Each structure stands twice: as C-alpha cells, then as structure tokens.
Amino acid sequence: MCKRFFLLSFIIVIATINLSRAQNLPLIPMPAHLVRGTGTFDISPQTTIIIPHGYFSGEADQLNQILIKGLGRRLKVINSRASHSIQLVNDASMTAPEAYGLEITPSKVTISAGSPAGIFHAIETIRQLLPAEIESGKTYKHLSIPALKINDAPAYAWRGMHLDVSRHFFGISYLKKLIDVMALYKMNKLHLHLTDDQGWRIEIKKYPKLTGEGAWRSFDINDSVCMKREKDNPDFKIDGSHIIHRDGKILYGGFYTQQQMKALVAYAASRHIDIIPEIDMPGHMMAAINAYPFLTCNEVNKKNDFSEPICPCNEKTFEFAENIFTEIMAIFPSEYIHIGGDEVERSQWAKSPACKALMEREGIKDLPALQSYFINRMEKFFNSKGRKLIGWDEIIEGGISPTAKIMYWRTWVPDAPVKAVKNGNQVIMAPGEPLYFDNQPDQYSVYKVYHFNPVPKGLTATEAGLIIGGQACTWSETIPSEKRADYMIMPRMTALAENLWTNQPGEYDSYTQRLTLQYKRLDALKVHYRLPDLPGMITENVFTDADTLSVKKPLDAMRIFYTTDNTLPTNSSTELKGALVISKSQTIKLAAFTPNGLRGDIYTLNYKKEKYAEAVTASATKPGLVCSYYKAFFKSSQLITGKPDSTFTSNSITVPESVKAPSFGLQYRGYIDIPADGIYSFYLTCDDGGILKIAGGETVNNDGLHSAIEKNGQVALRKGLQPFALDFIEGGGGFTLKLKYSINGSAPQEIPSSWFKN
Structure with missing residues (x-):
C-alpha cells in the first residue's frame, strides 16, 4: 500500500512538472502527457516525410500545406527510411480514437497513431509549435520545433461547434476559415443550423422554392438591432454581399448549392471534422411553410412567440420531410443528422381534426407525445438509411427511443440530460450558460467555459459514460458579419477545446498563459478575436x-x-x-x-x-432584507408593479429555491449596514435584468432581458445604515443573480449577510 501511494504521488508530481514546463509552449489544448526534451529539430527543404505504404498520404499532404507556408516549398514524401525525417507510423496498438504519440528529437520526428485522425491531431500540435508568422506566409530557411515527447488522446469524443447560418448567412470562405481554426484546436464536429424561420440555406432540388423564395427575406427586427449597434461598432454592419434587389425590394439572404456543400464537407473531412446538418422541424419552419403552405395543419403561417409548425398528422408532411432528408443524406455523409425539435408551438395541432383522429387511432395521449410520434417516425426513416438522429432536449418530453442522441441546451431544465441518460440516450452537452456563444462575453466568459463540467450531477460513473461530449452554439440573430462571429467565438472556443480534450480544470492559470501565446497566430490567421478585458474597469x-x-x-x-x-x-x-x-x-x-x-x-x-452619503437612523431593525415575489413577466425591472404573490425575508442576494415561476420579479428592500466610510464598488450579475439603488441613488443599472452579465458602479458611503433597494426580473429560462462589493479598490467579495437589515 505504501509503495502504491508513493508511485501515485510521484506520477502526480511529474504531471505537475510537465504542465509547468509546457506553460511557455503555445499549445491548446494541453496534451494529456508531455515531457520536454533537450534541443530542437530543424525542418529544412531537405527534410523528408516518411509514410507507410497505403497509409496517411492525406495527412502528409496536410503537413506539407502547413510547412510550405514557412519554407516556400513542399517536402518530399517517401515510403523508405531516410535521415533527418518526419516519420508517420501506423501503430495498431493505439486503439483509443484520435489518440496519437509525438516524439521530437534533434535528429527526427516520429508521429504514431492507429488512425488518420490521430496523425492529423499530432500535425496540428506541430503546427502550434511552429512560428505563428508562417500562417501569413512568412518564409524561413529552416523551421525549429522543440524536443519533446507527447502521448495524447481526447477526454470526449464529441467536441463541437455550432453556427446558425439561417438568421444571418455566412459564405463558404468563412466556413472554411472556421473549419481551419477548429482543426487547429482539435475540435471535430461542425453543426450547421441550415434552416429556420428567417431563411432556408441549402439547395433541395425536389423543392426549388425552398431557396428560390425561402432563402431571401426583408430586413427584420434583428437587422434593425444590428443597424442601431453599427453606429458604435462597425462589426455590426450587415454584409452587403448577402443583399440583393428583386422586384423593387431589398432582400437579405443566400444559400449553399449542393455542389458547394459537398465540396465543403470534403474540405472538413480532410481535416477530420464531421459536418452535422440540421434541418429544424417540426417547428422553426416558416421559411419552408411560406413556400409550401400545405405543410401546416390549417395552411396558415403565423408567428407569435414561435412560428406555426408543420403538421405531423398529414402524410404529405412525412413525404416532404423524407424527400428533403434523402437529399441531405446525399450531401452529408455524417453518421448523425440533426432534426431540431425545439420550441414547437403545438396549439394548432389540438384544433386539427386530422390530429385528433391520429391521436385516437395511435393512442397518443397529449401534444408532446404527438411531437414524439413525429420524431420517432423520422428516426426510423434515418435508421433505415444508416443514419442516427440528434434532437434538442425537448424531444424527450413525449417519450423518445434510447437510440436517439440528445443535445441539451435548456439550462432551466437541469434534469433533462439526467432523464435522457437514464433513458439510455447518449447526450451532447450544449447548455445556454455558458456554451451559447451568442451570449455577450464579459471578463468571466472564458473562465466559465473552461470550468464547465460536461457531466451533470446525479449520474453514476456508468451513466456518465453516456455524456459523449459538448458543443458551443452560436446563434446569429445579432451576428450579421464574419468579424462579429469571430469576436463571439474566439477565444472562448479555445477554452472549450481544452475542456473537452484535456479536461483538467485545475490548469486554468497555465491555460491563460498559453492563450496569450496564441494571439499572434490568430492575428496571422486574420481571426477577429475578442481582446482580453481591461482589468478593474468601473462603469x-x-x-x-x-x-x-x-x-x-x-x-x-x-x-x-x-x-x-x-x-x-x-x-x-x-x-x-x-x-x-x-x-x-x-x-x-x-x-x-x-x-x-x-x-x-x-x-x-x-x-x-460627490459628497459621502450620510447614514440614516432606523429603530428596531431586524436581520435580512424584505423580498417581494411577483409571478409575472416583466420586460424591465422598472416595471415591477402590482401586489406581490408572496413576501419573505432574505439574508442574501440570491433567487430562493422557493421561486418556481418561469418568469418573475423580485424586489429587495431594507438597509445595508456599512462598516466604515469609503468608496464602495458594487458588482451586479443578472440574467435577465436588475437595478441596484443604495442611499437613494442608482448605483448599478443592469436592466433588460439578456444573458448573465456583470455591471458595476460606485457610491461614497458613510458608516452606518444606508437605504438598499434591488429590483430583479427573469423573463424565462435560466436565471442568475449575484451581488459583490469592494471598498477603496479592494478585490470583490461576497457581502456579509450581517450587513442586511430591515
């Protein structure tokens, strides 16, 4: 027992040392095992690439594509031994998917893997060790990489990025750029949201009006938001290359031909990235329904909170869907097809005689089960074609087969992935917080992505094995340009890449040092990334x-x-x-x-x-703040009115567990007992909105319907009781409410509960 403990301790110490040695290496994600060597290997035009007969020619070409930028010429690829070479080795003993070994000495480089994907990941590791300037075409007489030994494999099989190309359209050149950056950081799944109410983006030859009409629209409310923000930020300028003039109208849109998309799929496959197509149904189908009204139960297409869905009680609907997916499968060889299945407005189904008859005939008890009838039938069709179905987590509500893959996004339904796993479904974690990259980033965004735990609470070790990975989603309602997309995605994607590949959350400091070394390469790749936040900024x-x-x-x-x-x-x-x-x-x-x-x-x-706010006097105060709870929807925290549904005392600024309404307002009232004169800073984090008032004046305004962001403000306070008021709203979905303070520039910290009085 003592020897085993000593060995374990030794391994832990070595791993720590290895990570410490790697901090000055620009590697993201951090390899699972890395040992630094002595010296360097110099790659010159005389260096050869050795590949085994019949293996890895495509990967050798990828390596040459990288090196030609820095050397000005391709290296010779041979099948025989040679000195001072880069050798690609087929190692059948390496059975872990995507695993690789990389050994660099001053005399040779050896890349070992049991699969082409493993070889490719090793090449991307070498790419990060090369000078960043080669990405922009700067050439050298030779390229030096440090001696080291790596044994590496990913923690999760699904390491995905999602891009919504429906709300705003992105051209093929940008998708190639995104694929290249994903490959650099060993991401392996690109999920394209190809259809939605705002646009149909993929050519379907059997239904030409889907793109002839459905790919184009007038400017909408989201475009208006972008146009307003463009005044302060040119990244919000709508891309003029996606604007056309037709019949006297200005239209926005675009679509991919099948030929274009097949070429993109091949481009991604050469980089060992699968493109997962999503054709969203039965909801989010307005672009299709406008072109083909027979798809609804009543041939009406309207939109309130969500658009009219297609009708699951009409055989023509299934014929339409199967025809579409047949063409999709001919474009995308991916094992997985995403059907969407989220946010379905089902009320018209209840009014349909055809649906009533179907539900009675099939023994379908409610509308969620009717949606499951549609999803299960489509899954059988997918399976008959050798494909597997993925849907957003709503598809489990009416019952789903255990063979479907579930993509979890609804943070306000924390038991959804647990239910899916216990039903036997594999789950891809894509929760809105923190993995919706369309949410406005702040100084905590990268940290939260890095520390996100893909495995939900309440799972056994066996059940946790059904969590196959994670994915970040970038919805493009207010992302109208490629530069804005880059800004929202990077550098958050690097944090997710390391989370899903290395899965060592304790190495955040090492990661941030290595991230700093990545910016020069991103500059060379013309990635319009978000710069690090300036520390200590008070609004x-x-x-x-x-x-x-x-x-x-x-x-x-x-x-x-x-x-x-x-x-x-x-x-x-x-x-x-x-x-x-x-x-x-x-x-x-x-x-x-x-x-x-x-x-x-x-x-x-x-x-x-301003002058210090004088303290007030109050007799017979009690601990805590008075909190009023309103079960209603409010667009602004300034609009909380009426009689509260309940009132209670709270010793902290947090949403109590007793608050269960999907939308609500909270009002905290009382005093804050200030321990000493000073300039106090307050940091209010809200999802959705809140306004903090101290000493009768507005201290922090973080109002509105938005994701979790922090805003701050200061107030000069005398020692003693100061009036305190905080109004908070939740519009629907996951909520966050936090309040911290600092004094005279100290580090932010929690407010002691003893400070709150009423």
Missing part, C-alpha cells in the same frame, strides 16, 4: 476629492486610447500612457488596440464628484 465611478485612472494592460503590445468628448476612441485619440488624475465630473471612453489595428471593447467610464 460608474464616484470620488470626493480626486480619482486616478490607470490600466494594467493584459497584453504587452496593447496601446490604450481615450476620449473625453463622448466620441468613440480610435488609435489616433489620446493615448493613456500612465495614470490620469481626474478632479471633475466627466465621461471617459477608452479602448485597447493591437499593433495590427484590432480594437477591444469600448469602456464608457462615468466619473462623478
């Missing part, structure tokens, strides 16, 4: 005498520019080179810029000179 600042603005740059090459006239900062504005003393009330806008012109987020900092 609403107060001071009694003077304040100082200073910024610690997260990247050395950054330069900070600012304005004081409410105009947007550019790299021609005044540069913040040191500390800026502020002695009067004013607004400062500032942003970071990289040498290649990439701009970070714009921070609007309001500075207000």
